[in-house]
Amino acid sequence: MAFRSLLWRYSWVRPLLLLTPPLAWFVVIYLASLALLLITAFWTIDPFTTQIVQSWNLDNFQTILSEPTYGSIIGRTVLIAALVTVTDGVLAFPFAYYMARVASRRVQTLLFAAVLLPLWASYLARVYAWILILNHSGVLNWSLQSIGLPPANIGYTNTAMWLVFSYIWLPFMIIPVYAALERVPESLLEAAADLGARRWRAIRDVVLPLVLPGVVAGSIFTFSLTLGDYITPILVGGASSNFIGNVVYANIGIANNIPFAAALTMVPVAIMAIYLTIAYRLGAFEAL
C-alpha cells in the first residue's frame, strides 16, 4: 500500500524505475566499453612480451598523424564510403519513389521482397558471388567478350570494392527513403499541380526537401557500414585496398597491439561524430 501511494505521490518514481535497467545496460555495456577503448588508446605495448604498458602518452596518435600511409588509408576508406553512399542514394531514390508512389500494392510487395531477399543470404556468400562475376574468367568478362568487347579487368581493384559495397548496402538506403517518400501527403502534390507545377518541378521542390531527412538517415547506414568494414577489402580488394578496419584487425589479430588499434579506431569514431552532427542539422533523426 505504502509503495503504491509513494508511486502516486511522486510521479517521477515510476518512470525512473522503468528506465533504470535499460539505462544501466546502455551506460555499463555500451558507453563503458567505448570509454575503455579511449583510455587504452593512450597506452602502449612492450615490444618484447606484447603486454600492455599502462603509461600515458600520445605515441599512437603521433604515429597515425606522422606516417603518410595511415593518412592515405583513412582517405581511401572515407572516399569509398562517400562514393558508395552517393551511388546508393542515386540508385535508391527512383527505386523507392516507384515503390512508394507509382507501383500497385501487388508490385510493391514483390519489390519489397526483392530488396530484402539478399539480406537473407550470408554476407560472405554475396561477396563471393561478386568475385565469381568480376574475376579474370568471370561472368562479366565472358559476357563482354561474347559481344565482342575487350575484357574489363576490374576484379581485385578499388572499383570492385566500390561495386560490391554499393550492392551490399543498397537495401539499407532504399528502406528509409521509401519510408520517407510514403509519408509525403498526396495533397501536397495535388496542391503543387493546382499551382501549375509539372511533375518534375513538384518532385524537385516538394518531394525532395521532404524526403531529404530519409536520404540522410539511409546515408548514415551506408556510410558507417562501409567505414567499418574490413571483410570486403580482404576478399575483393587489390594490392592497395587496406581500410581502417584492416589495419585495426592486423594490429589486434596479428601484432596484439591493442593500444594502437584503439587509437586508430578513434578516427572513424570522430568521422562519424562529425557526420552525425551534420545529419542532425539536416533533420535525419526525425525520419528514423
Next chain:
Amino acid sequence: MSLRFLGLLAAAAVAAVACGGSPTTPGATRSQPPTATMKPQTAIGPGEGQLNMVLWDGYADKSWADPFQQQTGCKLNLHPAGSSDEMVSLMKDGGGGQWDLVSASGDADLRLIYGGDVKPVNTDLVPDWQNFGSFFKSPPYNTINGIHYGVSLQWGPNTLLYSTKKFPNKPTSWQVIYDPANKGLITVPDNPIQIADAALYLSKTQPSLGIKDPYELTQKQFDAAVALLKQQQPLIKHYWALATDEINLFQNGDVVVGAAWPYQTIQLKAAGAAVDETIPQEGATGWADTWMLATKAQHPNCAYMWIKYVSTAHVQAQQALSFGETPVNTKACGEMESLQVGSCAQYHADQTGAAYFDTIKFWKTPLLDCGNGQNNCVPYDQWVAAWTTIKG
C-alpha cells in the same frame, strides 16, 4: 610481471642450468625464458578425463581424435584459432588454467615462450621423439638453451607456385615475383612474416647487407627488405589471406606466379590446373608447428598422452594427408605411402638430410634480441606496422 622480477628469474634460471650440467642439444642460445626453471613431470600419470586445446582447424580430426578419446578417456575440448596471434592472446597468463595445449606455429612460439605462457616439456615421455628428423628434435623456434618448450608436429615449405603455361621452364629464382614483367600477375600471402621472404632473397642477391637470418634483421637490413616489398607492391594482383583465395586466383587466370604452400599446388593439380611448384636457388621460408604445454595446464597427463599419440607414425601420416603438410616423424613416410601412393615425395616427407633443411628458413618470432647477444634487431610489432605501410 615487472621487468625486475623477470631479471631475477632469468638469473636464477642461468644458475640452475649452470649447476645442472651442459645440455646436449642447444637449439637456440638466447636469454633464459621465465619458465625455464620449471621441472617437467617425469612420468605420465592417470588421465584427468579431459583435455582443452587451442589448435589449427583440422588438427584434431575425428579420424584420429575419436580413437584417442576411446583409448584414453580424455574428452577433447577444441578451440580452433584463426591466426597465430589469436593463439597467443588465448594462451595469455599461461592459458589461464583454461587451456592445456596449443599447436603453435613458429611465428608465435618465441612470444609464448618469453611471455611465460608455456613451460618446458619432457621429451622422454614421447617415445616417437627419437624418430623425429634431427632438425625437428631441437629446432631454434621451440628449444632455447637446450630446454624443449614443446614437441614438433608438422611442417611445410613456402614454395614458389607458377603456371606452366606462362613459365614452360621452371623459374630458378624468387626474382620472378619481384619482376616488373609480371606486373598484375603476382600474388603473395597477406602476412607480415612475408618480410622474411624478401630478406631471404636479399641475403643472396645483395650479400653486402650481411643478412644471416631473415628473422633477425637490423634496422638497415629490415629497411632494405621493406623497400624491396614496396617496389613489389604495384606488381601484386592480390595479397591472399586464405589458401582457397590463391587457388581461385590461379584457377581463374588472375595470376600466374606467387608464394604458396604445397597444399595449394596439390589442390590445383588435382583440379587439372597447369601449375607446378619449386624451391628456387635462394631457398625458401617454411612454417613448422609445435605442441606446447600451458604453464597453468590443468590436465597435463592427458596432454602428454595426446602429444605421444599424435607423434606416432600412423597419426602423423593421417594428419599430413588430411591437412596437406609434412610429418616430422621420419617413420611416417611408409605409412603415407600405404595411405596414398607417391605422397611421401610429394610432401617432401622423404627429406631428412641437413642439406635440405639448410635451404628452409623456418618461421620464428622476430625479437629485439638478435640471438647473438645483441639487442638491435627489429621486433615483430614493427614488422606488422611496416607491412601496413608496404600495402599502402
